[in-house]
Structures are given as structure tokens and as C-alpha cells.
Amino acid sequence: MSNKRVYTFGNGQAEGKADMRNLLGGKGANLAEMNLIGVPVPAGFTITTEVCTEYNLKGKEAVVELMRAEVEAGVAATEKVMNAKFGSTGEAFPLLLSVRSGARASMPGMMNTVLNLGMNDDAVKIVAEKSGNEKFAYDSYRRFIHMYGDVVMGVEAEEGEHNPFEVVLDELKEAKGYKLDTELTAEDLKELVEKYKAVVREHAGVDFPTNPWDQLWGAVCAVFDSWNTERAILYRRMEQIPDEWGTAVNVQAMVYGNMGETSATGVCFSRDAATGEDLFNGEYLINAQGEDVVAGVRTPLEITKIGSQRWAERNGTSEEERQKNFLSMEEAMPELYAELNEVQQKLEDHYSDMQDMEFTVQDGKLWMLQTRSGKRTGAAMVKMAIDMLEEGRIDEKTAILRQEPNKLDELLHPVFDQAALDAAKELSKGLPASPGAATGQVVFSADAAEKWAADGKKVILVRRETSPEDLKGMYAAEGILTERGGMTSHAAVVARGMGKCCISSAAGLTVTGSSMSINGVEYKEGDFISLNGTTGIVYEGKVATITPSLDGDFGKMMDLAEKNTRMYVRTNADSPADAQTAREFGAKGIGLCRTEHMFFEGDRIWKMREMILAETVEGREEALAKLLPIQREDFYGILKAMDGFGVTIRLLDPPLHEFTPNDLESQKEMAEKLGVDVKVVTEKVEGLHEFNPMLGHRGCRLGNTYPEITVMQARAIIEAACDLKKEGLDPKPEIMVPLIGTVKELKMQEELIRSTAAKVFEEKGVEVDYMVGTMIEIPRAALTANEVAEVAEFFSFGTNDLTQMTFGYSRDDAGKFLPIYIEKGILKQDPFQALDQTGVGQLVEMGCQKGRAARPELKLGICGEHGGEPSSVEFCHRTGLDYVSCSPFRVPIARLAAAQANLR
Ligand code: PEP
Numbered sequence: 001m002s003n004k005r006v007y008t009f010g011n012g013q014a015e016g017k018a019d020m021r022n023l024l025g026g027k028g029a030n031l032a033e034m035n036l037i038g039v040p041v042p043a044g045f046t047i048t049t050e051v052c053t054e055y056n057l058k059g060k061e062a063v064v065e066l067m068r069a070e071v072e073a074g075v076a077a078t079e080k081v082m083n084a085k086f087g088s089t090g091e092a093f094p095l096l097l098s099v100r101s102g103a104r105a106s107m108p109g110m111m112n113t114v115l116n117l118g119m120n121d122d123a124v125k126i127v128a129e130k131s132g133n134e135k136f137a138y139d140s141y142r143r144f145i146h147m148y149g150d151v152v153m154g155v156e157a158e159e160g161e162h163n164p165f166e167v168v169l170d171e172l173k174e175a176k177g178y179k180l181d182t183e184l185t186a187e188d189l190k191e192l193v194e195k196y197k198a199v200v201r202e203h204a205g206v207d208f209p210t211n212p213w214d215q216l217w218g219a220v221c222a223v224f225d226s227w228n229t230e231r232a233i234l235y236r237r238m239e240q241i242p243d244e245w246g247t248a249v250n251v252q253a254m255v256y257g258n259m260g261e262t263s264a265t266g267v268c269f270s271r272d273a274a275t276g277e278d279l280f281n282g283e284y285l286i287n288a289q290g291e292d293v294v295a296g297v298r299t300p301l302e303i304t305k306i307g308s309q310r311w312a313e314r315n316g317t318s319e320e321e322r323q324k325n326f327l328s329m330e331e332a333m334p335e336l337y338a339e340l341n342e343v344q345q346k347l348e349d350h351y352s353d354m355q356d357m358e359f360t361v362q363d364g365k366l367w368m369l370q371t372r373s374g375k376r377t378g379a380a381m382v383k384m385a386i387d388m389l390e391e392g393r394i395d396e397k398t399a400i401l402r403q404e405p406n407k408l409d410e411l412l413h414p415v416f417d418q419a420a421l422d423a424a425k426e427l428s429k430g431l432p433a434s435p436g437a438a439t440g441q442v443v444f445s446a447d448a449a450e451k452w453a454a455d456g457k458k459v460i461l462v463r464r465e466t467s468p469e470d471l472k473g474m475y476a477a478e479g480i481l482t483e484r485g486g487m488t489s490h491a492a493v494v495a496r497g498m499g500k501c502c503i504s505s506a507a508g509l510t511v512t513g514s515s516m517s518i519n520g521v522e523y524k525e526g527d528f529i530s531l532n533g534t535t536g537i538v539y540e541g542k543v544a545t546i547t548p549s550l551d552g553d554f555g556k557m558m559d560l561a562e563k564n565t566r567m568y569v570r571t572n573a574d575s576p577a578d579a580q581t582a583r584e585f586g587a588k589g590i591g592l593c594r595t596e597h598m599f600f601e602g603d604r605i606w607k608m609r610e611m612i613l614a615e616t617v618e619g620r621e622e623a624l625a626k627l628l629p630i631q632r633e634d635f636y637g638i639l640k641a642m643d644g645f646g647v648t649i650r651l652l653d654p655p656l657h658e659f660t661p662n663d664l665e666s667q668k669e670m671a672e673k674l675g676v677d678v679k680v681v682t683e684k685v686e687g688l689h690e691f692n693p694m695l696g697h698r699g700c701r702l703g704n705t706y707p708e709i710t711v712m713q714a715r716a717i718i719e720a721a722c723d724l725k726k727e728g729l730d731p732k733p734e735i736m737v738p739l740i741g742t743v744k745e746l747k748m749q750e751e752l753i754r755s756t757a758a759k760v761f762e763e764k765g766v767e768v769d770y771m772v773g774t775m776i777e778i779p780r781a782a783l784t785a786n787e788v789a790e791v792a793e794f795f796s797f798g799t800n801d802l803t804q805m806t807f808g809y810s811r812d813d814a815g816k817f818l819p820i821y822i823e824k825g826i827l828k829q830d831p832f833q834a835l836d837q838t839g840v841g842q843l844v845e846m847g848c849q850k851g852r853a854a855r856p857e858l859k860l861g862i863c864g865e866h867g868g869e870p871s872s873v874e875f876c877h878r879t880g881l882d883y884v885s886c887s888p889f890r891v892p893i894a895r896l897a898a899a900q901a902n903l904r
């Protein structure tokens, strides 16, 4: 670390600049930069983020000594620029300071701030005298004691009680019959100051510090301490901000928006953060402090005239009324507005990005207190980047890198109307398994979901967990809520594939057959609830939704991504409809078609069950013959929808018990339907039971023990492809063998596939190009990838199973402990969501290297859920994969992430 701990700024000069964000934090770097480009900023200095790290290592006393001289020099420099004196006792105007946190990445509201620092019994008198505004002086003083008492001295409300400062304030207001704080007189405020001091004495056990230097060290240390509060740690974990970064501390001269009618304060944006429209906007208040705007004590007014007129229109306020009571800053303070407008444009031009700014007007002079790139909605993010590109402000690379891929979701799924959401009651929070918004009546079975939906009702399917049997119900439902399961549970994976909102592992939810309870409150079939799959929050009743439209800017952004990518994106899809959706989103092929999903539709399940019940090869072949035309028809549809692109079709993968019913009632139904004794069914079901089905009789182990299944599926695929070829289309089937651990397992399957294909070609009198490859989802397959690649023409990394088997975490049970692991910091992220690059990633890299060493033209892809997650997509790019494959609604996200990876 460098020896310089403090960087000063003021009066058009600064020791720091914008690109020193890591050292000075976002706020500090921009305060320096604003000085350098001639924007009026109150003078001050920034204590670096490295000092925070030092503080955490060496402790308070040592670090205060290390920075003392530089901080003193910083205060002296600030005094000089502001023509004021810190701890003044007479002549000079007292220098009052703000002390604020400012990390590298914005952590809004997570850390501490102290304002009006330097106030004491002497300073307040001088401020009152020199400003000629006693009320203002004492108001600043009492605000300071309150804030400092809270933040530095730990004066807070006892459990279940109100904040003691607020209690004192309310008592006084009540005694005087005031409604608003603004009614307080100078005398009231003087009285409050004394009462606040007493509150401090009572709660902190010491007197409020009167020495400004003691106040300053207390505040600086409190900001550093706030880096490690529980909420800050939690926020960092959620946003993946490393603990080592630390926060900077910005110490800056106070300026006041509450000095009278020629003073004001406000927040503004250089463009509309919600829509992206290039329209300067924001809110301000005359004679107020920044906290009044934020806290909503008074209702702020619009800055621009057009903003004010739009506001009046929305509120049904007449133009006459607006002009009387709600004048915009543009109308009320035209000269200052013109100056502010110029500054905002200057800042946007300088940073070439939408700015979120804070300003204060002190007695007719404008000061900028902060500027940063503004947070924005997904729609605004896309629009602003495209607009700025077309305006020639940024280049393609910047436009692409400025996108947060996951935010595209907001453009693809219905979202809740914000006002409706604000008013809604939260019932529970679970995992945000599949994004979007859904409102409907709860039902507890797939059959009910189908039936209600057929009657035109909107339903939410609530299950303890889902299984493939629930598929049709999931299709019919608006959203899915489950008691159990993680981010790669069946419900989560399938819902994401359908682009349907899903929340899994909802806290406090218990599902029992025909009802559910959430934290003890009972809900019955037909009750309304709403799900926000993006946040994982479950709401009571109906919450209104809106469907965002995909406008031209979205398409332009996708074209930019296309132009700048190396890797391409495929989709995981099991039906022609999903394939079509994904193709519209820009998918170039199918990376995973899970054939088993097709067996649950209509009465197909009975043919499957017939096959399972068969005890002989002949019996199975007879049942399979009935499945053949159905499968052929499905493959025909999918290959057609993806004509010209590769379509990877995976052979049967799940353990067979997933196709048989668990409860006796359904087993009886199965026996009846298939004309066998119920005992035959129950014994079969028992026989299929496994202790670890995920490690049991599944994947290629099925095809190797029942080769006739593989033969049927290979035939269905090749026949469909031949039929399409005859129609003049260009089908490109890729047959994928799942779950292999040894090359022999693959070899046996490959031989079956190739001999079947040869037969079909002869019968049909036509040939198609096809490939045979495998999934790499068992560690041993990755370790022996050179052997596997002797047979496989392509690899697709099944990182769901690969993660499961590398960590030894069951995909279906990890929901019980993973959240705790993440909370405790044992894991930084859920490895089923974001690929574990250090561990599982090594196996992927090894698979690629060894595979390509044996077969240089080996095609490489990924089809686990990670294929749609931006950091994993970047890893895949670095590792040299040809494509990633993900559910249809994540295709645009993956495309953008792939382009970003290519440009970084
Ligand atoms: C995988 O394991 O990553 C995969 C895609 O297969 P499934 O999720 O169907 O097991």
C-alpha cells in the first residue's frame, strides 16, 4: 500500500481523479474529478479505502496515529478554500463538515454518515450570528447531536420502543401543538439541543463531545466500523462485493440548503432512469437539507417544468394549482436551474453515461455534492446505451459492456406494477428460482391446474416439490411455488425453461395435499397469491402486472452482441414451441433436448409405463414400438423448428421410477389401465426404488441394460431427420449419450446408434449427417476425456450433475443447507447457479484440453443451468467452448454475456 492516506480536493484542484475509484471509492473519485473539470464542489478530502483495510488489521488507535498529520493537513486545506475555521471560537465562520462513507461499488444506505460535524455550544452561536439565522443554526446543531448520537455513540431505541431523540422531539411538538418540524422556533430548537444532550448522557453514559477534533475522529472511525456491520456484510454477500475492498471516508465542508428561501437541495438524473428517455429530471426542495428529500418529510417538487407538468397531469393537479403551489425549480429559480442544467450536461458529457447527482443551493450559490452513474431499469439500460451509441458518445464495446445481462430479464417477463407491489403484503420469501411475476389462485395438483386453467382461471401451482408428472400443470399455471428444492430442482429448471415464474423453498410454507399454510396461516384452493420470481417474494392476494414490450432497442442490442461474439448460444428445449421461442430470441440450435419430458404429455405415459412393466425384451420392444411414432413426430417438429442448426437430442436419462406413480390409488389405476394385477405394479414400483436414484440406474446405464430403448430413440431421431431431408430441409441431429463415466459405456451406445442409423438410411433411401457425442457430467468422464473423445464427436458439459458429483451435494436436497452455507460464508455463491470455477471449472478445462488433444475438431458446449448465467458464460468463453446452451428466456442474457466475455 502507498504511504499517502489522504487526498484533498477543492477550488478546481484535486489530488485524485475519476479512475482512482479503487483507492478513493466511487464518491471520492468523482468528487475529485468534478473539481478538475470545473464543477463547483465544496472542498474536502478523502481518506483512502486502504486505510479501512489497515484499520481492520491494526485497530483504531494505531490507524488514527498513522493518518493524524494528513487529516489535519486536509482540514487546514479545507479551511483555506472555504474561508472558515474548524473549531472556531470567535472571528472566523466555523467550518462544519460532512463525513460520509464511499466504497468502490455503491452500497446505498449500508454505511454511516455524519453531517454538521464541528457544531458545539460556541460554534452554534457564531453560526447564528454570522448567518443571521438562529433557527437554522440550532436546527443544524440538534440534527448533529441526533445523527452523531445514533451513528457514533450508539444511542438507539430499546427493543420495541421509539428512537429516544424522536420521542423527545414528538413530546415537544405535541406540547406546542405542532404538526411539522418546520414549525419549531429557535427557542424550541435550543430547548431540543439541551434535551438531546441529556438523551446522550442517559443512553451513552458520557457527555456529548464538544471538541470538534474528538467529534471528527469519532465519526471517521464510525464510518470505518460501519464497513463491518451485519447489514453491510449481508449486502456485500448478496452483491458479491469482496470484504477486502473497504470503504473510503469523505470529509467535506458542509453547505446548507436550509438557510432560507434562496437555498435549496435536490437530487437529479441526466436521463430518465425508468424509461431511458433523454430528459433531465429530478426533485428539489427550497429551504431544506438533503435528508429531508430522502426521508420524505416534505414532498419534493420537480426540477424541470416539463417534469412538473407531467407530474400534475398524473396527479390530476390543475395548471393553476401547479403554478401556485408546485412550481418547478426551472420556474422558481430560473438562473440557478440554468446553471444546474449546464452542470448536469457537462457531467453526462464528461462521463458519457447517465448521471445521478446531488446538489445544494446555499444562499443563491449552486454546489454539487455527488455524481455517479445512475442505477436504471433493464429497459432504460438498453435504451440509453443504444441512444448514446447513436449519438456518438460511446462505442459499441462500451455499449455492450455497460449492460447487466441479467437485467434483460425485466424485458422478457411480465413484471409487477410498482405501485401495486408497494401496497402488497409479503407472506414469505424463497429462492428466486425463475424470474417474472405471477398472480393467480392457488391449486395443489397438476390436474387441478389444468382444469382451472381450462375454465379460463389464472392459477399458481403450489407443490411440496414438483416431478415430471406435474409438467402439464406447470404449463397451465401462471407460476409455481414449492416448499422444497433448490435452484436446479425440477421445478426451477422446468419453470425457467418455460419462462414461467417460480419460487422454491419458500420460508414458512407447508404444503399438505389440499391446502397450504404460510407461517401458520391457512390458505385453501382458490385463494389468490402473487409471486415475484425475480426476488423470491410471495405476496398475499392479487398484484397487478404489466407485460413489457420488446422494442427496437432490444433488437439493436442483440445485433450488437451478435456482431461482437465468438461463442454462440443454443437453447435447452423439449418442444417445437420452446424451440421456436428460443430461435426468436436468437438461439442457434438446441444444446439439450431432454427426451423424457416428452413422455408425460397426454396418454404417452401409459405406453412408457407399459414398457417399464414388461419383463422381457420382446415385451419392452412391443411397448417401445408404440412410443416410436410419437417420438419421431416430436423430433420431426423440433428439427424442423431449428432447421439448419444443430439439435442435440439426449437419450433417456432419468431413473425409471420417475415414470411410475407413488401412491396406491394411482398404482391401482395403472394396474387397471394396463390390465395387470395391482400387485404387479406395486412390486415393480418397489423394485425400482433406489436409495440414491441420482447415482443409480439412470443415464446411459439404462441404454446399456435395455439397448432396445436406445435403438428405438435413435430410430425415431434418424427417421424424422430423413423425412425432413426428403422434404428439402436441412436437419442436423446430434445424438447425445448421458451420464457416461467410461468410454466403454459410450462405445456400446454409439455402436447401437450407428447400426440403427445405417438401417434407417437403407430403408428410407436417403442419408443425413448426424453426430454422436456425450455429456460430460461425471468427474471420471472429464478425467478420461482423451479416451472419451476417441468415440465422441462432441462434448456437452452437464454442469448440473458435474457440480452435484464434484461437491457431493444432492441437487434435490442441497436447498436445506446451501442457504446457510452462503450466509455463513462457507460458499460465496450457490454452485448450482454460478459455476464453481475453481473446482468444477478445473474438470471442465481438463475435459476440453484432453478432449481436443485427442480430437482437435471436437465440438464443445455446456448445457447445465450455468449456460445462462453471465459469470459462467464468461468462464466458458475463456475455456474455449464453442457454445453455451440455456433455457429459451435466458438466451438473450447469454448472448450478451458471451459478447461481453469476448470484449473484456
Ligand atoms: C446436467 O446434468 O447438467 C444436465 C444438463 O442434465 P440434467 O439437468 O437433465 O441432469
Ligand code: MG
Residues within 6 Å of the ligand: 777, 798, 800, 801
Ligand atoms: Mg445431467
